[in-house]
Amino acid sequence: MSRRxxxxxxxxxxxxxxxxxxxxxxxxxxxLLLEKRPLVGGASVTEELHxxxxxxxxxxxxxxxxxxxxxxxELPRHGLQILPxxxxxxxxxxxxxxxxxxxxxxxxxxxxxxxxxxxxAMPLFGRLMQQMAMAVKPILGMVPPxxxxxxxxxxxxxxxLGGHFRSLGAARxxxxxxxxxxxxxxxxxxxxxxxxxxxxxxxxxxIGTFLGPRSPGSAxxxxxxxxxxIDGAFRAWGFQRGGTGAISDAIAGAARAAGAEIRTGxxxxxxxxxxxxxxxxxxxxxxxxxxxxxxxxxxxxQTFTRLVDPRQLPAELVEGVRRYRFRGSSGKVNLxxxxxxxxxxLPGAGPHLRGAISISPSLEYLERAYDDAKYxxxxxxxxxxxxxxxxxxxGMAPPGRHVMSIFVQYAPxxxxxxxxxxxxxxxxxxxxxxxxxxxxxxxxxxxxxxxxTPHDIERVLGLSEGNIFQGELALQQLFFLRPVPKWAxxxxxxxxYWQCGAGTHPGGGIMGASGRLAALQIxxxxx
Amino acid sequence: xxxxTPFHPRTSRLVRAQTWRRWAGYxxxxxxxxxxxxxxxxxxxxxALFDASPLHKYLVTGRDAARLLDRMITRDVARLKPGQVYxxxxxxxxxxxxxxxxxxxxxxxxxxxxxxxxxxxWLRMNAVGMEVAIEDLSxxxxxxxxQGPRSRAxxxxxxxxDLSQLKYFRVAATTLRDIPVTISRTGYTGDLGYEIWVEAAxxxxxxxxxxxxxxGHGITPAGVWALDIARIEAGLIxxxxxxxxxxxxxxxxxxxxxxxxxxxxxxxxDKGPFNGRRALAAERERGAGWGFVGLEIDxxxxxxxxxxxxxxxxxxxxxxxxxxxxxxGGAQAGYATSGCWSPLLKKxxxxxxxxxxxxxxxxxxxxxxxxxxxxxRAAAVVRALxxxxxxxxxx
Numbered sequence: 001m002s003r004r005x006x007x008x009x010x011x012x013x014x015x016x017x018x019x020x021x022x023x024x025x026x027x028x029x030x031x032l033l034l035e036k037r038p039l040v041g042g043a044s045v046t047e048e049l050h051x052x053x054x055x056x057x058x059x060x061x062x063x064x065x066x067x068x069x070x071x072x073x074e075l076p077r078h079g080l081q082i083l084p085x086x087x088x089x090x091x092x093x094x095x096x097x098x099x100x101x102x103x104x105x106x107x108x109x110x111x112x113x114x115x116x117x118x119x120x121a122m123p124l125f126g127r128l129m130q131q132m133a134m135a136v137k138p139i140l141g142m143v144p145p146x147x148x149x150x151x152x153x154x155x156x157x158x159x160x161l162g163g164h165f166r167s168l169g170a171a172r173x174x175x176x177x178x179x180x181x182x183x184x185x186x187x188x189x190x191x192x193x194x195x196x197x198x199x200x201x202x203x204x205x206x207i208g209t210f211l212g213p214r215s216p217g218s219a220x221x222x223x224x225x226x227x228x229x230i231d232g233a234f235r236a237w238g239f240q241r242g243g244t245g246a247i248s249d250a251i252a253g254a255a256r257a258a259g260a261e262i263r264t265g266x267x268x269x270x271x272x273x274x275x276x277x278x279x280x281x282x283x284x285x286x287x288x289x290x291x292x293x294x295x296x297x298x299x300x301x302q303t304f305t306r307l308v309d310p311r312q313l314p315a316e317l318v319e320g321v322r323r324y325r326f327r328g329s330s331g332k333v334n335l336x337x338x339x340x341x342x343x344x345x346l347p348g349a350g351p352h353l354r355g356a357i358s359i360s361p362s363l364e365y366l367e368r369a370y371d372d373a374k375y376x377x378x379x380x381x382x383x384x385x386x387x388x389x390x391x392x393x394x395g396m397a398p399p400g401r402h403v404m405s406i407f408v409q410y411a412p413x414x415x416x417x418x419x420x421x422x423x424x425x426x427x428x429x430x431x432x433x434x435x436x437x438x439x440x441x442x443x444x445x446x447x448x449x450x451x452x453t454p455h456d457i458e459r460v461l462g463l464s465e466g467n468i469f470q471g472e473l474a475l476q477q478l479f480f481l482r483p484v485p486k487w488a489x490x491x492x493x494x495x496x497y498w499q500c501g502a503g504t505h506p507g508g509g510i511m512g513a514s515g516r517l518a519a520l521q522i523x524x525x526x527x
Numbered sequence: 528x529x530x531x532t533p534f535h536p537r538t539s540r541l542v543r544a545q546t547w548r549r550w551a552g553y554x555x556x557x558x559x560x561x562x563x564x565x566x567x568x569x570x571x572x573x574x575a576l577f578d579a580s581p582l583h584k585y586l587v588t589g590r591d592a593a594r595l596l597d598r599m600i601t602r603d604v605a606r607l608k609p610g611q612v613y614x615x616x617x618x619x620x621x622x623x624x625x626x627x628x629x630x631x632x633x634x635x636x637x638x639x640x641x642x643x644x645x646x647x648x649w650l651r652m653n654a655v656g657m658e659v660a661i662e663d664l665s666x667x668x669x670x671x672x673x674q675g676p677r678s679r680a681x682x683x684x685x686x687x688x689d690l691s692q693l694k695y696f697r698v699a700a701t702t703l704r705d706i707p708v709t710i711s712r713t714g715y716t717g718d719l720g721y722e723i724w725v726e727a728a729x730x731x732x733x734x735x736x737x738x739x740x741x742x743g744h745g746i747t748p749a750g751v752w753a754l755d756i757a758r759i760e761a762g763l764i765x766x767x768x769x770x771x772x773x774x775x776x777x778x779x780x781x782x783x784x785x786x787x788x789x790x791x792x793x794x795x796x797d798k799g800p801f802n803g804r805r806a807l808a809a810e811r812e813r814g815a816g817w818g819f820v821g822l823e824i825d826x827x828x829x830x831x832x833x834x835x836x837x838x839x840x841x842x843x844x845x846x847x848x849x850x851x852x853x854x855x856g857g858a859q860a861g862y863a864t865s866g867c868w869s870p871l872l873k874k875x876x877x878x879x880x881x882x883x884x885x886x887x888x889x890x891x892x893x894x895x896x897x898x899x900x901x902x903x904r905a906a907a908v909v910r911a912l913x914x915x916x917x918x919x920x921x922x
Binding site: 067070071075076080081082083084086102103105106130134241354391392393394395398399400401 | 544560561562564565568571572573677680742743744745826837839870871872873874
């Protein structure tokens with residue numbers, strides 16, 4: 001077998017790794033990307049699990065994909081097409097509902113029926129969150145400076161950051177500080193009186209994180225999910241035509257057009273090194289590939305303790321990675337349906353079925369769902385974020401039939417007694433059973449059911465402990481601390497070995513930012 | 528009172544925010560939802576249904592039908608085969624555009640012309656001495672456009688006509704659930720799509736059949752706002768927005784030749800006498816003084832103008848129809864006449880008239896934008912039209 005030499009090999013085919021490969025190839029680097037699965041995308045994949053029914057098996061909406069990546073990689077030309085996902089419906093336990101609609105007046109009126117106070121507060125809250133997101137936005141596009149370093153590069157970054165925060169003014173800076181430290185429930189208590197509204201809003205603060213809405217730090221995650229809104233003008237929020245796999249395919253298309261090679265079914269066993277320098281990768285097949293640069297798009301545990309021998313690394317780094325928290329807490333249930341679910345609170349096939357349906361009737365409901373998980377059980381009545389992709393994109397299911405995507409929290413990775421096939425199905429039953437309280441015809445419509453537990457996410461995708469963000473979005477592991485202090489600039493202690501992915505700054509969601517920043521760092525570092 | 532179209536009993540129930548506008552004397556939905564996002568998405572992802580009834584429509588028959596039309600339009604009617612459709616402008620004697628529309632040859636001696644403006648007088652003026660009958664179908668014939676990647680899948684089960692054989696810019700008479708119709712592979716979106724022409728009295732059953740058949744395909748009634756974005760992406764001009772009819776222009780400089788509005792391709796170089804032939808031949812020789820092109824506004828430049836005020840960039844939810852000066856090297860090089868944020872291409876687009884030599888694709892220009900009440904200039908690049916041209920349009 002001929003040993004081929006590349007300028008860069010990217011390990012893993014998640015969307016960040018694909019972005020990194022595309023940028024490296026665009027810069028003229030001879031680039032190869034290796035993915036162990038038969039398809040690229042990592043957690044953004046579309047699979048036809050039941051004939052004619054396409055599922056965004058894991059990640060299911062897009063909100064944070066960086067506009068500069070869409071632009072620079074010309075993703076629309078390669079198939080990016082984001083369709084509007086306009087409303088949020090929260091069915092209530094008393095048979096009523098809360099709803100937010102694309103039209104602000106309709107939204108306000110829907111809320112006013114429950115609470116005139118909250119209807120007035122909502123636009124002000126929205127404005128503050130937009131201001132907060134604007135305050136944090138520059139950080140998304142920034143390689144994290146190390147605040148303890150005196151190097152000119154770090155100092156320059158810190159100065160810019162300091163200047164930026166000073167420019168916010170006292171009121172916004174204080175609001176930002178609160179957002180960084182409070183629980184989402186406490187933060188929302190300052191604004192709203194309506195329990196179901198606070199619950200629905202706080203839900204985005206717990207996604208992918210082993211926190212309850214009353215856990216400090218969850219307010220920041222709320223902001224992370226608001227971040228897509230500032231690019232509202234850019235309209236990068238919604239449902240990708242063809243499912244999230246089509247986003248990965250678009251990025252892969254851009255990478256290939258730039259000259260990158262992409263190989264699927266190619267599992268990497270490890271990074272080869274010589275004298276503290278990466279020399280390439282060894283595949284599980286035994287094949288070895290030489291490369292001047294190796295980029296891992298896998299999570300920090302894989303990057304630092306599986307792909308390389310941790311004994312080559314500083315002990316502090318290995319210890320930092322060991323302490324880095326994954327704690328997968330969410331699962332997915334994907335359904336093929338013979339027809340549309342009928343929600344008791346809002347019967348018929350109305351516009352609410354084209355948006356998100358949030359099972360978050362009260363803060364107590366969410367906190368109790370968290371309680372189950374704290375003690376090692378999946379939530380008997382979980383928080384769910386439900387969408388019907390086929391209502392937005394008819395290509396997802398045969399005419400008249402539908403697919404339903406149910407994001408579920410909590411499903412702890414460390415389940416009492418461990419995850420088994422029986423536990424997985426019991427979890428699926430709890431999800432469908434809970435949803436059936438609001439849409440009683442749902443069980444009778446199910447043609448096919450796929451239940452995805454954190455254990456499955458780890459097994460299929462390799463995401464440690466099934467964490468969808470390659471590690472929790474908790475303050476102690478964000479920005480210059482992600483994944484570990486001193487190693488947040490995409491470098492590793494092994495020369496020529498780099499990291500990207502949601503486990504690096506700025507974290508999870510289909511954002512692509514870490515892939516781009518890592519590639520730019522590599523290109524800036526020269527050969 | 529403005530007139531209402533034969534589909535009004537259906538469409539009027541759907542216009543949730545009473546967002547109506549006028550089109551050729553008719554009341555027409557701007558959008559059915561308060562905002563056009565979903566209606567636009569249907570054009571590019573599913574199937575959108577537009578009421579196109581306000582178009583002026585004329586049936587031209589008789590021994591001299593072809594002669595009349597050949598004298599009037601700039602394309603060669605002798606080459607228009609039965610079952611074929613032309614998109615074409617027509618001009619006055621000086622080669623200035625009167626209007627643009629489609630000409631369908633329904634059979635050997637039967638033609639149907641559509642136009643944006645009423646054309647009875649112009650047709651009659653051109654028919655002097657000819658044996659020809661001109662019937663104004665504008666009110667008696669209704670039209671819907673079904674546009675989008677799933678339009679064929681919606682339509683095919685309803686008609687015995689094999690739609691895979693109906694090529695781009697072809698037309699056929701058939702039935703749709705036993706309703707006599709003509710179906711043309713035409714539209715104003717630059718996407719796969721059809722226009723269905725039906726006797727006004729049968730309009731409602733046709734609408735109902737389409738809505739029912741489209742249910743599993745995401746069929747979405749759509750209004751002018753959504754259409755306007757799609758037609759800009761497709762680089763399709765609009766009368767009274769992107770150019771003025773020679774019949775409306777108060778002053779000479781408001782008139783345009785086909786070459787000046789990117790329709791030079793539709794001017795026959797070798798057919799017999801027609802309105803404006805001499806002037807257009809001379810212009811072909813000389814080269815037009817103006818070009819009509821696309822502008823792609825540089826997002827980073829646009830974003831910086833807003834960032835200077837601490838604002839995120841703001842784009843309009845609907846297309847704009849206003850004149851914006853375009854500059855090159857500090858001097859005005861022309862003007863844009865309409866533009867939009869393309870939700871599909873994720874770009875700010877505009878259609879612009881630029882003086883020679885500034886209309887070459889790739890030319891870097893600046894367009895005036897108003898940011899926080901201040902006039903600013905954003906960088907832009909000249910692009911050949913259309914901006915968006917999917918394979919499925921002609922496939």
